[in-house]
Amino acid sequence: MHQAVGALSRLPTSDDAGERVELTVFSASWRDRLADSADPLPDGVGWIDRRIPFRTLNRAWRRMEWPPIEMLAGSAFDVVHSPEPLLIPSRDAACVVTIHDLDFLDHPERTEREARRDYPRLVRQHAHRADRIVVPSAWTAGEVARRLEVPPGRIAICRHGAPDLAPRASIPADGHLLFVGTLAARKNVAGLIDAYARLVQLRPEVPPLVLAGAMPDGPAPDWRTRCDRPPLAGRIRFTGYVDGPTRDQLYAGARALALVSFDEGFGLPVLEAMACGVPVVASNRGALPEVVGDAGLIVDPDDTEALAGALDRIITDDALAERCVARGYEQVREFTWEASARALCKTYREAVAARGVG
Template structure:
């Protein structure tokens, strides 16, 4: 199966969606190893930015990386508003599935289109989101969700919200709970005590 994944969220500092994107690509490669000439998964990770470049890593060695020097904001406007250019034109490849790691579709001529919707915070609190998200997501998310061939989300709560607020049948939504990262826990807590904060410093997280 030939799959194109939008890897742009993982290019810079890996916040939640960026880390999710990277770990998903890594897990897909590990789950579908090449067996001689047999390649059950042909994964392409796509990135574009004017200044941030994709950095090859051993973890993603099993994928084909395509990096284009196109500003993210320009490509997003063309994709979200014009449904152009198709992924095939940007990559020079054909795909069976394209996977967008945010609520809006990745345009394709022939591939099935999958979107991952982490939450609908952009509908409840648009003032807490970036200008581009405020411009595109509230007005386009319903149409894109209905046109998607499949929707992935990370919780039953968000699945219910997608049904209620975007009008998508529950049968087209798959709930895939995020996994825990690989890390080595400490054997015991510090004796002096500590203060722990885990999250992003932004209004919608605090």
Template sequence: MCAPSLDSIVKILIDYRPALHERTGVGEHIHHLAEALTARSQSEPDVSVTLFSSSWRHRLPSDAIAGAKIVDRHIPVRCLNWFWHRVQWPSIESVVGKFDVAHSPHPLSMPSRHAAHFVTIHDLDFLAHPDHVSAEIRRDYPKLVERDAARADRVIVPSRYTASIVQTQLKIPTDRIVICSNGAPLWAPRHVPIYDGHVLFVGSIEPRKNIKTLLGAYRALLSRRAHSPDLVLAGHVPRTARDMLGALDSSPLDRKVRVLGYVSPLERYELYRNASMLVMPSLDEGFGLPALEAMTVGVPVIVSTRGALPEVVADAGLIVEPDDENAIQKAMARILDDRFYVNAAVARGLLRARSYDWGRSAHTLFTAYADALRERRG
């Protein structure tokens, strides 16, 4: 599939900072999308992709993505973000030079005098659940996001669900919303299911991930199946979650729950390979990348009815209400006890995962760039 061509050289700038250190879902999204976009641009000699980074501590390697140009500035992230998002200064022309497209992997744009503005909105949980975020985000973020989404030439979203809430809550016309789904990782699936592997959760330990309910459901599982496998929590642990997880030390779950903190992509792959299941009882998800990663490896998944999770998983997993500990417990028990179901779920998950491809999303994104530039050029 060829990317649409333009009549002149196109310079694309991508804010790569979320992928610079300890990549979470947003970092994975922008890294793989930029990687696929750069690979596609190799067949377009008049298109160049530049990755932008700024950090006081972390440097962006010159070979972060083969074929991409690198601009790495020794500027603290928080400092630059404050000026960019609140003062709209300095422009990217002043910081890195002139570009045709400036693409931010989050809802707040990079200020530019000339470039087409692209922002990415993964979810609007800060609007749906303001109690999940800090006072600063509750105070400032909604107005800033609304401002930058309204100004953007295109708003990129990872799912139909997020497209719908961006349209309804931010009043963005559908013709300015572009769905660029996550792609499945290039991981080899395991050859056979592991029926007694650990129960796995992957994601930052934050309120919308619903960890308290997961722990309650797991406690109920142990009361019925004392020899159930361990629960492994893999993901960044912010300070706000440390008290909750610290309480595990004095609870009956102490020896059954392992909290790993952030894990690298390779470590994450190994965790999937040895898991009996992935559980995501989230209260909201703009996509739900761990569910796709698990299906890619051949791991049965349990997800909630909320957000984009049912859209991503479809009929390949068990879908439960996130506030129903008993339903989550029963779903976990089914995967541990029903091998016929597990074998069928693995097959459906592998098939489902193949429908998500970074190359197709990169083509969609480049088409959106081209359309926006044609509109600007008349």
């Protein structure tokens, strides 16, 4: 969301319809999160902070739809945009929500406790009440229209922009295979490890596998103990959560990225990888084919042999890897934060018109 706010703030003073766009970020926390942030808000963006525990406020919004944002902010707005699938209560403003994916409907056990309780019950209701719904991909738009029975005309696709990462001079011959993301079940880490184990048996000199992301709360999954036993012992590195600079270093040293999720509303790691010249192996599920295009290898995440074969090809066929890198640079040019910001501005105007605000 921070990137989108920054892109909106960099647009010309007036949007395409000649209307001034003024942004205000609302935050609620006992601590001064934004003031202490290493990534502060852009110039010209307002900030309203209330010292209220966010969990308490979120619970009141979800269960009572109170208090309205105007009461907390001491100001009126034309549009109130929630970065999650549930509306922020408002007296008069047009309301916009963001739906990244619908995994919480299929697998509520993968979400935090409050979302597990509230999302299946409330998201459909709020989607029907929202003036506009923002989604990051055409695939998510189709899922929202079909499964939540929302008219397609009320759904706006605002794709993420590519990060500004420096291209690499070449693919490192001694680079690692890389996964970036939370080590959650829907990311199919177990399937990736199965495929990597096949690859180790086929090619003992295979590069190490780096899993860059936090492990979800709860008992360790079965695949975790496998990584400490032959033939995988010593070959797989777990980094835990990584910050931006560490993530960039991991991309710089990667032979290839593998993201073979069962479901992705967008799949930002593949865009990050392509932006800095890392070949990509991705699954054919969710929005991943839409983001990767023809710039990577697309596989069925349930087919271990196909996944192992794709990983083998990307690390042994230098010509293929270089073609993927070249096409990746072309593909990321289709994803800009300016285009996303303009799509958001258009969405806000449509929401205001639908609500009759102003």
